[in-house]
Amino acid sequence: MSSPSDTTTRPAGPLWLLAELTYRCPLHCVFCYNPVDYKSNTNELSTAEWKETMKQARALGAVQLGFSGGEPLLRDDLEELVAYGHELGYYTNLITSGIGLKPTRLDALKAAGLDHIQVSFQDATQAANDALSDTKTFAKKLEIATAVKAAGWPMVLNVVLHRLNLDHIDSIIELAVKLGVEYLELANTQYYGWAFKNKAALIPTHEQLKHAEERVAAWREKLGNTMKLLFVVPDYFEKTPKPCMSGWGNVFLSISPDGTALPCQAARMLPGFEFPNVKTSTVEHIWYESDGFTRYRGDAWMKDPCRTCPDKAKDYGGCRCQAYLITGDATNADPVCHKSPDHEKVVAFVDAAQRRDNPNNYLKVQKPEQQALANTAEVPVVWYRSDHNSLHLSKNGS
Amino acid sequence: MNTETTQALPEHPKLNRLFRLQYEEAQKAYVLLYPEGMVKLNQSASEILLLCDGSRTVNAIVVALETKFNTSGLEADVRSMLQEAARRNWLDA
Numbered sequence: 001m002s003s004p005s006d007t008t009t010r011p012a013g014p015l016w017l018l019a020e021l022t023y024r025c026p027l028h029c030v031f032c033y034n035p036v037d038y039k040s041n042t043n044e045l046s047t048a049e050w051k052e053t054m055k056q057a058r059a060l061g062a063v064q065l066g067f068s069g070g071e072p073l074l075r076d077d078l079e080e081l082v083a084y085g086h087e088l089g090y091y092t093n094l095i096t097s098g099i100g101l102k103p104t105r106l107d108a109l110k111a112a113g114l115d116h117i118q119v120s121f122q123d124a125t126q127a128a129n130d131a132l133s134d135t136k137t138f139a140k141k142l143e144i145a146t147a148v149k150a151a152g153w154p155m156v157l158n159v160v161l162h163r164l165n166l167d168h169i170d171s172i173i174e175l176a177v178k179l180g181v182e183y184l185e186l187a188n189t190q191y192y193g194w195a196f197k198n199k200a201a202l203i204p205t206h207e208q209l210k211h212a213e214e215r216v217a218a219w220r221e222k223l224g225n226t227m228k229l230l231f232v233v234p235d236y237f238e239k240t241p242k243p244c245m246s247g248w249g250n251v252f253l254s255i256s257p258d259g260t261a262l263p264c265q266a267a268r269m270l271p272g273f274e275f276p277n278v279k280t281s282t283v284e285h286i287w288y289e290s291d292g293f294t295r296y297r298g299d300a301w302m303k304d305p306c307r308t309c310p311d312k313a314k315d316y317g318g319c320r321c322q323a324y325l326i327t328g329d330a331t332n333a334d335p336v337c338h339k340s341p342d343h344e345k346v347v348a349f350v351d352a353a354q355r356r357d358n359p360n361n362y363l364k365v366q367k368p369e370q371q372a373l374a375n376t377a378e379v380p381v382v383w384y385r386s387d388h389n390s391l392h393l394s395k396n397g398s
Numbered sequence: 399m400n401t402e403t404t405q406a407l408p409e410h411p412k413l414n415r416l417f418r419l420q421y422e423e424a425q426k427a428y429v430l431l432y433p434e435g436m437v438k439l440n441q442s443a444s445e446i447l448l449l450c451d452g453s454r455t456v457n458a459i460v461v462a463l464e465t466k467f468n469t470s471g472l473e474a475d476v477r478s479m480l481q482e483a484a485r486r487n488w489l490d491a
Contacts, residue, residue: 013424015436061424063436091418091431115418116433154416156433182416183433225487 010288011297013060014253017090019050020265021078022070022257026099028134028384029122031160031202032194034070035268036383039390043258047077049279051084053255056283058088062253065090070257073100079108086113093118095158098144099137106151117148118156118185123164124171132164134384145179156183161212161234162195162202163353169212173219176227184227186216188234192266192321194385197393201382203353209237236346240311241318241334248296248320253287261286263293266321270330296320296330303331305339407480411459412452412490419447430488446479450489456480 023038035041045053054065065085072078073096085092094109098119109117121141122132129138148155157176159165165172169186176184188209191199216231223229235242245252245264254262259277262268268275275292276285287293295301299312306317317323318334326335327342335342383389413419418431419439428444430437439447445466449459459480460473483489 061422063422063424063429063431064434066434089420091436093434115431118433152415154433225491228487 011250014057014062014287015251016064016066016253017054017057017062018066018068018252018254018265019054019072019081020068020070020254020256021050021072021075021081024074025069025071025097025385026074026135027071027097027137028386029160030132030194030198030382030384031162031189032385033190033192033266034385035193036197037390037394038070039387040394041258044075045255045257045259045278047080049259050077050081053259053278053283054081054085054088054090056278057253058090060283060287063090064093066093066095068095071097071099073105079105079112082109082114083112086115091115096120097133097137098141098148099135101144101148103147106147110151110153114153116156117153118158119145119148120158120160121145121172121175122159124168124175128165128168134386142179145181149180154183155179155181156185157181158185158187160187160189161204162189163204163208164202166204166208166212169215170219173215173229177223182227183230185230185232186212187230187232190234191236192269192325194383196325197383198381199349200352200356203236203349204234205354206237206350209234235319235322235336236350238336239338241315241322241336243315244319244322244334247316249287249293250297250316253283261290261292263296264319264321267292269321270324272330301331303333305337306333309339407456407477407484408489408491410452410455411450411480411483413447413450414488414490417488419444442475443479443483446476447483447488450480450483452490 022044023034023041067078067081072094082092082094092113092115094114094116095118119141122129126138129141130136145155145157157179159172172186173184189195189202191202195202213231216229220229249263252264254265255278256262256268259279260268260275261278261283262275267273273292276290278286281290299307299317302312302317306312318336320330322334322336323332324330326345327340332342333340335346337343383393416432419428420431421427422429425438428439428448430439430447445463446459449462454462456477460476463476464470464472480489
């Protein structure tokens with residue numbers, strides 16, 4: 001038996017605190033995992049509320065602190081929050097598009113004790129980068145990534161991969177080599193938020209993936225220890241599910257811009273939850289007692305095939321959000337799993353992508369009225385992440 | 399990738415600046431922190447890495463540990479741990 005106050009037998013505390021400081025973002029990336037209706041929720045925690053949350057999570061054992069968004073640089077108090085996180089003993093990570101990272105802010109973040117910066121690129125060329133983000137940001141990003149390296153930070157270059165850029169894998173890796181980054185995170189798109197909305201345009205072909213995997217293996221051989229290449233396989237192509245978030249409420253605590261506490265950034269979409277908020281609950285209560293964090297912790301909630309599966313301790317039944325998005329029930333097995341009765345739905349998404357033509361022109365489509373046209377022409381619709389589209393989709397159902 | 403078990407050790411082992419070594423009360427252990435990740439260290443690994451400040455030779459690290467724990471014959475263990483650390487890129491080359 002354990003009670004919330006019995007600190008010797010209760011589950012471990014969080015290790016990761018992800019502070020999604022804002023949903024505001026200067027970019028409009030088509031693969032963004034932020035909620036499609038983000039614009040209908042523009043409340044943001046105050047500086048003092050963020051600090052209190054950081055303090056409480058640290059007391060429970062959280063040691064990695066990520067500042068993310070949206071674009072965290074849009075918060076004027078970022079430097080102050082980084083300094084406080086550093087003072088508390090966190091390893092502080094800034095996860096940014098780079099846009100807004102002026103030399104004065106770089107200096108201030110260095111002084112605040114920021115440990116690491118992850119800069120995202122959308123692709124290796126100006127044309128592709130700027131098309132995928134619907135902004136003219138490539139040149140700026142190059143400038144900023146160079147400045148981050150010059151300031152002596154370890155740098156992770158993050159590129160989200162999908163159908164529209166997988167074929168550029170060599171030039172993406174060459175860009176990382178040129179910039180001299182320590183880690184290159186090649187993260188195949190996870191289909192949540194805007195990415196789920198746009199999955200018809202984003203799901204790659206088997207050939208594209210196979211080619212990319214071969215190229216990554218060849219580059220690993222060549223680069224050795226000088227750069228670490230992380231390649232996250234898109235799980236729609238797998239037969240066993242990812243151990244999502246290393247288990248629900250197990251290590252990861254994500255705080256949304258408005259203070260809603262989530263076991264993963266995407267969990268907000270799940271119906272039937274009243275996720276707790278740091279404005280009204282302590283982090284300790286949120287982690288150990290709230291329904292939002294305890295409901296799918298451990299394996300007591302599982303149904304078959306997970307309940308009796310020998311792999312349940314390894315993959316935790318996969319992703320609750322994916323189970324909900326694709327099967328309509330978050331307590332089902334993640335349909336990526338070949339044992340799921342709904343696995344064929346995932347296979348169908350992937351199969352449909354194989355039959356589609358090369359999506360050269362998708363990204364020219366962006367106005368809702370043009371999207372309607374595109375639909376009739378059987379060209380997958382691409383929704384840029386934008387305030388306009390967010391409001392449109394919130395109003396008309398996403 | 400080079401996966402040989404022995405590799406040359408730096409003369410004065412120094413923790414790679416990409417990693418931060420600190421004690422975590424919640425883990426009751428030293429941990430190595432790096433971008434978006436953490437490795438929990440056992441006691442001997444942490445005792446050795448704490449001495450990798452770039453000022454000591456491998457031999458000096460061995461002597462310091464043998465003195466601290468009032469024992470002898472640690473060299474082989476220290477060298478093998480440092481080799482593992484080097485393989486994992488925890489040390490400056």
